[in-house]
Amino acid sequence: MAKAAYNGFSLTEEAVAKCLEISRNELDEIVLHFDSDPDDQWSLVEGEHFIFVNKGLGERAFSLRGAHAIAEYIRATTPSSFWENFLEFVTRHKTRIRESLVAAHIVQNSESLILRAKWHFLSKSDTTKILGTSPARLNRSFQELQAASLMRQGVDFLDEEGLRFYSIRGVSRLAEDLGSKLTSKERQLWCQAVKMTGNKTIKMLASAEDQRQVRIAVPVQGV
Amino acid sequence: MASVAANTKDPTARLNSLIRVEISRILSLQEINQEDLESFAQFVIANHKKKEPKPAKPKPLKAAEIKAAVYDYFGVGEKRTVTALRKSSRFQMETEGMDLPSLSSADGWKTLYREFVGYLPGEEFQSGHGCINGVNVFQYFKPWRVFGLDPATATQDDKKTAYYELSKRYHPDNQETGDARIFDLIKNMYASISAEA
Numbered sequence: 001m002a003k004a005a006y007n008g009f010s011l012t013e014e015a016v017a018k019c020l021e022i023s024r025n026e027l028d029e030i031v032l033h034f035d036s037d038p039d040d041q042w043s044l045v046e047g048e049h050f051i052f053v054n055k056g057l058g059e060r061a062f063s064l065r066g067a068h069a070i071a072e073y074i075r076a077t078t079p080s081s082f083w084e085n086f087l088e089f090v091t092r093h094k095t096r097i098r099e100s101l102v103a104a105h106i107v108q109n110s111e112s113l114i115l116r117a118k119w120h121f122l123s124k125s126d127t128t129k130i131l132g133t134s135p136a137r138l139n140r141s142f143q144e145l146q147a148a149s150l151m152r153q154g155v156d157f158l159d160e161e162g163l164r165f166y167s168i169r170g171v172s173r174l175a176e177d178l179g180s181k182l183t184s185k186e187r188q189l190w191c192q193a194v195k196m197t198g199n200k201t202i203k204m205l206a207s208a209e210d211q212r213q214v215r216i217a218v219p220v221q222g223v
Numbered sequence: 224m225a226s227v228a229a230n231t232k233d234p235t236a237r238l239n240s241l242i243r244v245e246i247s248r249i250l251s252l253q254e255i256n257q258e259d260l261e262s263f264a265q266f267v268i269a270n271h272k273k274k275e276p277k278p279a280k281p282k283p284l285k286a287a288e289i290k291a292a293v294y295d296y297f298g299v300g301e302k303r304t305v306t307a308l309r310k311s312s313r314f315q316m317e318t319e320g321m322d323l324p325s326l327s328s329a330d331g332w333k334t335l336y337r338e339f340v341g342y343l344p345g346e347e348f349q350s351g352h353g354c355i356n357g358v359n360v361f362q363y364f365k366p367w368r369v370f371g372l373d374p375a376t377a378t379q380d381d382k383k384t385a386y387y388e389l390s391k392r393y394h395p396d397n398q399e400t401g402d403a404r405i406f407d408l409i410k411n412m413y414a415s416i417s418a419e420a
Contacts, residue, residue: 117320118320118321119319119320120319120320138420139420140420142420143420146374146415146416146418146420147367147374147375148374149364149365149366149367149415151415151418152364152411152415153411153414153415153418154411154414155320157418159418167319167320168316168319168320169316169317169318169319169320171316172313172316172317173317195312195313195316196312196313197312198312198316199312199315199316199319200312200315203315203319
């Protein structure tokens with residue numbers, strides 16, 4: 001398989017099981033049962049959530065979205081005791097695991113981050129990847145938000161050199177819209193998670209980028 | 224006959240809104256017959272002395288109600304404090320880059336309400352400086368209403384025409400009605416509604 005095909009599918013089954021604190025067997029069972037009901041809202045899509053590393057052996061590699069989908073599936077379908085719920089409420093342990101998967105995905109797709117006036121913007125291409133949707137669906141969401149007076153030029157979006165960029169607020173609004181309208185439960189939950197985690201992650205990236213700019217600027221000033 | 228003569232000078236002067244609405248209804252009928260006219264005459268006899276109903280004055284929201292609506296919008300749950308609001312992920316994302324108003328004053332909360340929740344009671348149809356089609360452009364980002372367009376049907380040409388008309392009025396070069404701040408806001412509104420996806 002070409003190396004490019006592995007891009008974004010960096011998690012081995014072993015790594016996913018370890019990350020979600022389940023055994024390999026449990027992971028296999030979950031993956032097997034994930035698609036058992038074609039009428040439910042859960043699905044693992046090849047090329048989006050996982051790829052086969054060895055189809056004969058059924059060995060897969062997962063994307064961060066794939067791992068997140070499994071985490072959400074476990075949360076939705078595994079009954080937990082009062083004590084487990086209480087522990088989660090106090091420690092937010094599993095929530096943090098899910099958030100870290102989303103944050104890592106955002107970091108992987110934020111190369112275009114730019115600062116204009118007081119707003120940080122991401123390219124449309126990165127926004128599409130972060131929200132795990134298609135350009136066409138993102139366009140529709142933009143048009144709906146535009147019709148509802150919720151997309152302000154310079155604040156929510158920006159067009160620069162023929163390219164569209166979305167601010168953190170713009171991404172949040174798109175995530176909100178998609179999170180409530182997408183048909184797939186997994187996609188909805190993913191967008192909602194981006195909305196929750198996006199700000200912290202993008203700001204962290206922005207801060208790192210600002211510091212990098214300062215480091216670049218210092219020797220220039222010294223010349 | 225003197226009173227009839229007085230009425231003929233300004234036939235609508237003494238007609239209340241009930242009668243005017245009834246006239247509009249009758250005029251919209253396909254055919255008007257004697258029965259309709261008699262029933263209209265009866266309606267006039269019964270209603271011509273009735274006083275105009277006073278337009279209901281919108282009740283202003285209490286400070287607590289404004290705060291509650293803002294907390295709801297940003298999904299702040301049980302612990303409704305300014306700290307909890309500032310920590311809320313949605314608040315941080317939506318207000319990134321925004322000059323946040325002071326939340327120790329009622330005006331600050333009103334600003335957030337206008338920006339994120341909607342019209343404050345009594346502010347939906349405003350008039351005066353900065354108000355276009357009832358919208359105070361300094362307070363609200365409502366480009367479709369300001370441009371008098373329906374987002375479902377407006378074409379790019381409609382947007383351009385509406386923008387051109389407003390620009391003529393508010394361009395700073397217009398000595399009589401020009402206003403640079405309003406013009407900038409209109410320009411931004413046009414860019415916002417005319418952008419392709």
